[in-house]
Amino acid sequence: MTGSKGGKPQGRPAQGRPRTGARVAAVQALFQSEQAEENAETVIDQFTRHRLGKAAGTESFEEGRVPDAHLPLFSAIVRAAVLGQPQIDQRISEHLPTDWPFERLDPVLRALLRAAAAELSMTDGPPVRVVINEYLDVAHGFFHGDEPKLVNGLLDTLGREARPGEFAAAAPADLPAP
Template sequence: MSGAARDPAKGRKRTGARVAAVQALFNAEASGESVETVLDQFLRHRLGAVPGQEGFEDGRVEDADAALFVRILRAAATEPGTLDTVIAGHLAPGWGMHRLDPVIRAILRAAGGELREKDGPPGRVVIKEYMDIAHGFFGGEEPRFCNGVLDAMARTLKPQDF
């Protein structure tokens, strides 16, 4: 996954944290490791610039707000079944979480974690940020799909923003 993304976060620490969160959630699901284990691995080995490495192509997020990264992961990992139920509630009938591309699942879970935070950013900011990330990973219809689900989730989890 790390080589697939374009670099939407260059110079944007908050966006970098969100990209790293999506990558970490993807890695946790793919490896079967806990979110806390992957979080620790990212903090030690994936966040920050390293001379001679090129960033996203090497699986690194050079410019990331580490505190935001940790908050997103922990929010997404708190009661993951409840978050998945919220996401699944905004999918077409007959579509379950298992039918989603794993990167899309990670995007929706990271965004859902942020949307669940009472003092988190406004829903529209979360949608825009994760849409930028979706466009970094996909060139087809996937970002449009993400937009629809993110909009519905934001209206459910942060109705005061709309």
């Protein structure tokens, strides 16, 4: 699998999409949390003070800054992912190919999957298909190999497990072909 570049997206989400920005920032924060072994509140505080919002004289994604990010969503994702990490990691691991264990995943990919799985577990969040599409966009910002395909397949499976009612209610024509 092709790797990312140090937890920074290679592309960038469209400006003015604060919920997408929150998801990008959550992936970066979860990467940092794992690498530095920092708890959720420490990482949330650091990102709120140093990485979220516009910096003086710039509105870009330079140096890992996320100019547009919905802070409540960012905080909720990071907290849920860190607090539920053992269960989330187990759910992800159960659906990975046996020759590709969880520990072998790129650390940014692990962070992305944790963030997405945490958001999928939020019953008051957006519909599963929206969450999957958003994280697929984020995956394309970080990776240019097969990782987005892996993300799509895993999140579809995790979404069906977390919120089966959303898929049962879908008309057969709305479901993707196997």
